[in-house]
Amino acid sequence: MFAVNGSTFLNNSLSGVPRVFPRSTQRVAAPLVVVAAVSSNGRPGDRNVSVLVENTSKEMVESATSSSSPSAIDKEAKSTVGGGVEDVYGEDSATEDMHITPWTVTVASGYQLLRDPHYNKGLAFTEKERDAHFLRGLLPPGVVSQEIQVKKMMHNMRQYQVPLQRYMAMMDLQERNERLFYKLLIDNVEELLPVVYTPTVGEACQKYGSIFRQPQGLFISLKEKGRILEVLKNWPEKKIQVIVVTDGERILGLGDLGCQGMGIPVGKLSLYSALGGIRPSACLPVTIDVGTNNEKLLEDEFYIGLRRRRATGQEYSELLHEFMSAVKQNYGEKVLIQFEDFANHNAFDLLAKYGTSHLVFNDDIEGTASVVLAGLIAALKLVGGALADHRFLFLGAGEAGTGIAELIALEISKQTGAPLEETRKKIWLVDSKGLIVRSRIESLQHFKRPWAHEHEPINNLADAVKSIKPTVLIGSSGAGRTFTKEIVESMSSFNEKPIILALSNPTSQSECTAEEAYKWSEGRCIFASGSPFAPVEYNGKVYPSGQANNAYIFPGFGLGLIISGAIRVHDEMLLVASEALAEQVSHENLEKGLIYPPFSNIRKISAQIAARVAEKAFQLGLATRLPQPENLVRYAESCMYSPNYRTYR
Numbered sequence: 133m134f135a136v137n138g139s140t141f142l143n144n145s146l147s148g149v150p151r152v153f154p155r156s157t158q159r160v161a162a163p164l165v166v167v168a169a170v171s172s173n174g175r176p177g178d179r180n181v182s183v184l185v186e187n188t189s190k191e192m193v194e195s196a197t198s199s200s201s202p203s204a205i206d207k208e209a210k211s212t213v214g215g216g217v218e219d220v221y222g223e224d225s226a227t228e229d230m231h232i233t234p235w236t237v238t239v240a241s242g243y244q245l246l247r248d249p250h251y252n253k254g255l256a257f258t259e260k261e262r263d264a265h266f267l268r269g270l271l272p273p274g275v276v277s278q279e280i281q282v283k284k285m286m287h288n289m290r291q292y293q294v295p296l297q298r299y300m301a302m303m304d305l306q307e308r309n310e311r312l313f314y315k316l317l318i319d320n321v322e323e324l325l326p327v328v329y330t331p332t333v334g335e336a337c338q339k340y341g342s343i344f345r346q347p348q349g350l351f352i353s354l355k356e357k358g359r360i361l362e363v364l365k366n367w368p369e370k371k372i373q374v375i376v377v378t379d380g381e382r383i384l385g386l387g388d389l390g391c392q393g394m395g396i397p398v399g400k401l402s403l404y405s406a407l408g409g410i411r412p413s414a415c416l417p418v419t420i421d422v423g424t425n426n427e428k429l430l431e432d433e434f435y436i437g438l439r440r441r442r443a444t445g446q447e448y449s450e451l452l453h454e455f456m457s458a459v460k461q462n463y464g465e466k467v468l469i470q471f472e473d474f475a476n477h478n479a480f481d482l483l484a485k486y487g488t489s490h491l492v493f494n495d496d497i498e499g500t501a502s503v504v505l506a507g508l509i510a511a512l513k514l515v516g517g518a519l520a521d522h523r524f525l526f527l528g529a530g531e532a533g534t535g536i537a538e539l540i541a542l543e544i545s546k547q548t549g550a551p552l553e554e555t556r557k558k559i560w561l562v563d564s565k566g567l568i569v570r571s572r573i574e575s576l577q578h579f580k581r582p583w584a585h586e587h588e589p590i591n592n593l594a595d596a597v598k599s600i601k602p603t604v605l606i607g608s609s610g611a612g613r614t615f616t617k618e619i620v621e622s623m624s625s626f627n628e629k630p631i632i633l634a635l636s637n638p639t640s641q642s643e644c645t646a647e648e649a650y651k652w653s654e655g656r657c658i659f660a661s662g663s664p665f666a667p668v669e670y671n672g673k674v675y676p677s678g679q680a681n682n683a684y685i686f687p688g689f690g691l692g693l694i695i696s697g698a699i700r701v702h703d704e705m706l707l708v709a710s711e712a713l714a715e716q717v718s719h720e721n722l723e724k725g726l727i728y729p730p731f732s733n734i735r736k737i738s739a740q741i742a743a744r745v746a747e748k749a750f751q752l753g754l755a756t757r758l759p760q761p762e763n764l765v766r767y768a769e770s771c772m773y774s775p776n777y778r779t780y781r
């Protein structure tokens with residue numbers, strides 16, 4: 133269901149050295165900007181980028197050109213990225229009668245340097261750097277370290293009472309000083325995750341038109357049909373390793389937000405860098421705008437997207453196909469394309485269609501499945517028994533629900549040797565029409581059919597709980613407050629420790645709150661939710677509540693694919709990612725009732741996940757980074773982006 137059979141690619145002819153992010157903490161760097169006034173494929177005026185930096189000293193230019201001349205850069209690109217990346221502006225492919233523009237190399241300095249988010253360090257520029265880079269007078273005289281900047285930013289951040297203000301402050305910082313943004317996020321991940329991610333990103337998407345300041349990713353709309361390759365070339369970064377793309381039709385549990393869904397790829401990719409260590413410049417957020425069926429947005433004067441109803445059928449699939457082809461042509465075989473928040477009527481088809489030709493991953497189907505399986509493996513240490521001894525009931529039979537169900541069935545099948553058709557029978561799903569049963573099969577969407585077991589029809593969750601008597605109840609409906617008191621009490625009546633996962637996001641859509649779950653189960657349930665809840669006090673005991681969110685998986689999963697140079701995603705990679713995450717849950721966590729480790733350790737966790745995913749890619753013959761590094765955990769860690777400031781010569 134998820135991806136391709138590994139054996140198809142065992143004899144793939146792709147080879148070459150993968151993209152590795154050099155860690156240059158000890159080296160002294162120059163804030164080098166390679167710029168060119170160019171035209172692509174001899175079409176003068178097609179693309180004119182011209183950044184002239186004055187006050188650039190001879191020494192700086194020499195040092196910059198000696199370490200990173202265009203040819204050096206070109207060589208690096210050739211050695212690390214396939215596809216059309218090397219000949220970005222068509223210089224090599226241009227014939228003699230075509231026009232091309234020569235590259236120039238300059239060093240960012242002075243006023244420009246302060247406005248370049250990649251290189252800006254604000255007041256952290258040293259005296260020497262202020263002299264060398266023409267910054268005198270452009271900054272107040274005080275010099276402060278990055279640590280103090282972080283402290284100050286956190287102090288400021290905590291003054292905002294409104295979550296959206298914090299979100300906007302974080303986005304402003306990302307636009308102004310990228311390294312400080314990531315340092316802040318990495319050092320304060322538990323506090324800031326709810327700001328840049330769920331739940332606040334949901335509100336940001338709802339109000340994206342009003343708060344929009346700067347484009348943070350590529351908008352590809354129906355207007356760009358036939359020109360998507362050209363649009364990709366407009367993005368300033370050329371060496372892209374991960375693309376997160378949405379069409380905005382199912383944003384969290386908030387429905388169709390059209391073009392305003394851009395907040396999701398932006399948020400997910402900031403987690404790719406902060407949690408998984410992928411270089412920010414290697415990440416590309418994309419929103420495909422095919423219109424929206426959200427009437428409120430269509431009438432909203434601040435709406436930023438196409439004012440038309442959604443394209444469907446051929447019109448939709450042609451645009452998506454052009455996008456997928458252009459990505460491969462521009463960035464090569466090894467760029468990871470993560471589908472995010474597509475509606476299920478497109479999500480499953482896109483994954484199936486492109487799973488055999490591209491490195492694609494659907495976070496809502498696959499990432500969610502992997503994170504939930506990890507939580508269940510960990511929870512077994514608290515409730516006892518094997519996975520096969522449990523009964524699972526889902527509210528919600530869409531991407532998340534059926535994705536999780538399939539991975540649980542796969543894992544049970546792997547553990548017991550029972551066929552998948554048998555292991556699926558331990559899993560039941562309820563959708564908006566009730567329990568999915570055999571008698572409904574003709575009217576079911578294809579992804580629900582494997583779950584249509586023999587049972588009398590039941591049209592509501594409360595009755596399904598009473599009849600199925602699940603040990604595990606999972607909410608993946610996007611419908612808030614659907615785990616009622618009656619349902620939680622019912623779960624608690626036949627389970628000593630019911631496992632209850634309310635996965636839906638944002639907080640408003642959670643099937644129940646942590647407080648409700650602990651209170652109604654008299655403190656006996658094992659609970660986790662998609663969006664975070666504060667610890668709950670019940671009967672004099674404090675229950676910290678865990679977060680079952682695919683943010684635990686996708687950053688490390690993607691890192692594993694990248695460091696191994698994987699060319700396809702395989703189900704077995706999802707299983708090993710779950711195992712790796714489950715292993716990170718300590719006795720101490722379990723004693724508190726937590727089935728996930730704290731996010732504060734996430735970079736270490738991501739390295740463990742990455743190593744296991746990479747190892748699996750090598751085993752399956754899907755990796756192209758040869759030879760396999762000896763210690764994959766250490767290798768993953770060494771590849772991770774560090775947000776600490778660099779010292780400029």
Ligand SMILES: NC(=O)C1=CN([C@@H]2O[C@H](COP(=O)(O)OP(=O)(O)OC[C@H]3O[C@@H](n4cnc5c(N)ncnc54)[C@H](OP(=O)(O)O)[C@@H]3O)[C@@H](O)[C@H]2O)C=CC1
Nearest residue numbers: 384385528529530531532563564609610636637662681682
């Ligand atoms: N924690 C995490 O990491 C993740 C959380 N999620 C969350 O899960 C939710 C669902 O996402 P996804 O699976 O992609 O969405 P889908 O739209 O694919 O699926 C939603 C499912 O819920 C069912 N449903 C909706 N309302 C009700 C209701 N009142 N009673 C019973 N069933 C209902 C739908 O029924 P029908 O098919 O009949 O329409 C459908 O089967 C979202 O809120 C999302 O934020 C998603 C991914 C990751």
Ligand SMILES: CC(=O)C(=O)O
Nearest residue numbers: 384495496637681682
């Ligand atoms: C977390 C996530 O991917 C979602 O809610 O859609």
